[in-house]
Amino acid sequence: LAYLDYNATAPVRPQAMEAVLAAMREAGNASSTHRSGHEAAARVTVARRQLAELLSCSPGELIFTSGATEANNLALRAAFSAGGAIVTSMVEHPAVLETAKHLTRQQSDLLRLVPVDGEGVLDRDAFHCALAEGGAALVSLMAANNETGVLTDLGPIVEAAHAAGALVHTDATQMVGRLPIDLAVLDVDLLSLSAHKFGGPQGVGALFVRRGVQLPHHPLIYGGGQERGWRAGTLNVPGIAGAGAAAEAAHYGMADESTRVAQLRDALETALVEQIDDCRINGTAARRLPGVTSITFTGAPADAVLAAMPDVAASEGSACSSGAPGPSHVLLAMGRSREEAEATVRFSMGPGSTGPDVTQAVTSAIRAVRKVRAALSAPV
Ligand code: PLP
Numbered sequence: 453l454a455y456l457d458y459n460a461t462a463p464v465r466p467q468a469m470e471a472v473l474a475a476m477r478e479a480g481n482a483s484s485t486h487r488s489g490h491e492a493a494a495r496v497t498v499a500r501r502q503l504a505e506l507l508s509c510s511p512g513e514l515i516f517t518s519g520a521t522e523a524n525n526l527a528l529r530a531a532f533s534a535g536g537a538i539v540t541s542m543v544e545h546p547a548v549l550e551t552a553k554h555l556t557r558q559q560s561d562l563l564r565l566v567p568v569d570g571e572g573v574l575d576r577d578a579f580h581c582a583l584a585e586g587g588a589a590l591v592s593l594m595a596a597n598n599e600t601g602v603l604t605d606l607g608p609i610v611e612a613a614h615a616a617g618a619l620v621h622t623d624a625t626q627m628v629g630r631l632p633i634d635l636a637v638l639d640v641d642l643l644s645l646s647a648h649k650f651g652g653p654q655g656v657g658a659l660f661v662r663r664g665v666q667l668p669h670h671p672l673i674y675g676g677g678q679e680r681g682w683r684a685g686t687l688n689v690p691g692i693a694g695a696g697a698a699a700e701a702a703h704y705g706m707a708d709e710s711t712r713v714a715q716l717r718d719a720l721e722t723a724l725v726e727q728i729d730d731c732r733i734n735g736t737a738a739r740r741l742p743g744v745t746s747i748t749f750t751g752a753p754a755d756a757v758l759a760a761m762p763d764v765a766a767s768e769g770s771a772c773s774s775g776a777p778g779p780s781h782v783l784l785a786m787g788r789s790r791e792e793a794e795a796t797v798r799f800s801m802g803p804g805s806t807g808p809d810v811t812q813a814v815t816s817a818i819r820a821v822r823k824v825r826a827a828l829s830a831p832v
Contacts, residue, residue, distance in 0.1 A: 465651035499696025523644035536589025601744030629702030652698030656691035
């Protein structure tokens with residue numbers, strides 16, 4: 453199987469697996485005061501430092517959660533509870549969009565959804581208009597889109613949002629561990645991440661809260677006061693240890709790895725565009741994550757295409773919201789028709805991806821798209 457679905461989840465890195473197993477071999481609640489507890493707490497401390505090094509933040513600015521969904525919920529709820537509007541975009545992950553809609557359900561004027569252009573790039577004028585309305589408590593914009601890989605130029609956004617008195621959150625789930633993020637320079641107040649996107653275990657993530665940021669204390673989960681009261685419950689020591697080890701491994705050699713993966717992605721796109729008529733790459737004119745491509749094979753529904761290429765793991769739109777009916781809201785926001793959105797496949801690559809994976813995906817996709825198109829155009 454050619455695994456080209458890293459945006460859904462990345463295979464666990466060997467270093468992460470080792471760290472998870474090492475933590476599981478020894479009992480220990482990180483809150484206990486005996487030696488086993490101290491050892492568990494020490495693993496958490498190491499992991500917090502490893503993640504902080506990846507992001508250039510301080511370890512004390514990280515709150516461990518069950519993933520980016522929880523981190524996004526926590527960030528949006530806390531910021532919104534201060535009062536004010538939420539400015540976000542139409543192409544956010546449901547973990548942001550649905551949370552924002554839920555929070556503002558009784559005052560829909562407090563939700564301002566900024567559109568994107570045909571390449572998936574945020575409409576700057578519309579963003580400034582949304583801020584100019586005044587009263588924004590939070591701007592939440594993703595660092596990289598999970599379906600297209602399109603990046604958001606966060607620097608100027610942060611500046612404008614701060615000038616308008618709003619906090620800035622970024623869902624950086626798809627960017628962390630893939631491209632550098634330097635929180636000493638990028639002045640966001642809040643950032644969400646999920647370990648399984650960069651080779652850590654599933655079910656663990658973190659919310660970065662910049663020191664000094666005035667955020668009403670608004671936990672989602674009440675209990676024993678862990679994570680400075682932000683996230684109660686016994687810490688998931690094996691998961692956290694795995695997340696830290698994955699962060700360290702991703703950090704090491706990131707520049708070379710992102711170049712290598714971008715070359716694989718470019719090779720995949722070139723081969724598909726050359727050999728399949730009527731296909732279109734989404735967001736190709738924008739700055740994108742290195743390993744992701746979203747391709748529309750006009751007239752070939754993605755579910756049928758994927759079913760016809762069982763030797764390749766790829767996604768229809770976004771696997772994170774599969775199960776949700778309807779075409780991708782991201783592609784619709786980019787002005788694609790329903791048919792185009794439903795004929796779109798996402799391939800996403802990472803450290804384990806190879807040239808032969810790309811060759812296999814190209815061969816399979818060509819065969820699958822031809823087969824599906826022929827079946828649909830055959831006389832009944
Ligand atoms: N945000 C983005 C951009 C994602 O791609 C995902 C992926 O699933 C999430 C949030 C949610 O992450 P998790 O399911 O690990 O909580």
